[in-house]
Amino acid sequence: MKKIDCLLIVLISVISVMLLASCNSCKSNKETAKKIAEPYMKISPNFNADSAYSYIEKQVSFGPRVPNSAAHLACGDYLVAKLREFDADVIEQKADITNYAGEKMKMRNIIGSYNLENERRILLFAHWDSRPFADEEKDPIKQKQPILGADDGASGVGVLLEIARQLQLKNVNVGIDIIFFDVEDYGQPNFDQKIVQGDWWCLGSQYWSENPHKENYKADFGILLDMVGSTGATFLKEGYSRQYAPKVVDKLWSIAAKLGYSQYFLGKNGGFITDDHVPVNEKLHIPSADVINMKETGTGFVSHWHTLSDDMSNIHKPTLNAVGQTLMEVIYL
Numbered sequence: 001m002k003k004i005d006c007l008l009i010v011l012i013s014v015i016s017v018m019l020l021a022s023c024n025s026c027k028s029n030k031e032t033a034k035k036i037a038e039p040y041m042k043i044s045p046n047f048n049a050d051s052a053y054s055y056i057e058k059q060v061s062f063g064p065r066v067p068n069s070a071a072h073l074a075c076g077d078y079l080v081a082k083l084r085e086f087d088a089d090v091i092e093q094k095a096d097i098t099n100y101a102g103e104k105m106k107m108r109n110i111i112g113s114y115n116l117e118n119e120r121r122i123l124l125f126a127h128w129d130s131r132p133f134a135d136e137e138k139d140p141i142k143q144k145q146p147i148l149g150a151d152d153g154a155s156g157v158g159v160l161l162e163i164a165r166q167l168q169l170k171n172v173n174v175g176i177d178i179i180f181f182d183v184e185d186y187g188q189p190n191f192d193q194k195i196v197q198g199d200w201w202c203l204g205s206q207y208w209s210e211n212p213h214k215e216n217y218k219a220d221f222g223i224l225l226d227m228v229g230s231t232g233a234t235f236l237k238e239g240y241s242r243q244y245a246p247k248v249v250d251k252l253w254s255i256a257a258k259l260g261y262s263q264y265f266l267g268k269n270g271g272f273i274t275d276d277h278v279p280v281n282e283k284l285h286i287p288s289a290d291v292i293n294m295k296e297t298g299t300g301f302v303s304h305w306h307t308l309s310d311d312m313s314n315i316h317k318p319t320l321n322a323v324g325q326t327l328m329e330v331i332y333l
Helices: 002-037 049-061 070-085 150-169 203-210 239-244 246-258 277-283 317-332
Strands: 089-098 104-114 121-127 175-181 221-226 235-237 265-269 288-292
Touching (some): 049 150, 049 317, 070 089, 070 150, 089 203, 104 150, 121 203, 121 277, 121 317, 150 175, 150 317, 221 246, 239 277, 239 288, 246 317, 277 288
Parallel strands (some): 221 288
């Protein structure tokens, strides 16, 4: 009898342990399933794509913003006024710089800052000039005409102006510097027969990277927006961004996925693009990523790139929203 009692006790103990393990397993599975099922809760304010669209439309209304032109001057004044309206501390960085043809241009970098006392800073930037040559047009006559640059230039600026408006409404716990770089798009055109050696693209950001608006300027990281407004935009992980700022790239694409924007921010690597983030990375050593619409085409870009078709018909509010909300989540985290 004692032997049977012992066996019975052992059997009951084994069954109890198995039931306990089973319950714990069920509990663990339920907790895991709950975590998977729970949607990501964003903490940033709602980005207003209608507002961003209106800022793009206003820039385009001035005409091509080619340096030394009346449209360029008027648009620059508008950008300064909007940043001040949104309570930014504004600095205009002006200089005479030389383009590939040896011509002097009135460069105007426009910087709007928030929370100046905060040493931890995030840099957001885009170029506000538009290309003086539609050199991707097939017609030789059209190639020498300036472009409106609704997507290539104005879209990034429009998104950042809306972020500036949001910063006025709800502050963040980090310093923010928004820079509109000038003379990004004055590189030598394709139709020129004589190649002039030199770095003729991104002249405004080159100048700022060598002469920052604040002595010993530092930022934790930077994000560049370029061509972020068109229908069906696809943002690949650009080469220099992966090289110099892999953590920034990972953060951007991860947050975009959590917000449901994976159809825009593709988990694919793209090529190396000479853009405003390159001098910022190489000269000031601020890890900066480029959010830029890249395509698997001959040029690597959309069909309206550097053509007269780069107008408001290409601007798509859902794309603006995807980019703007992702950036806002990054800075409000």
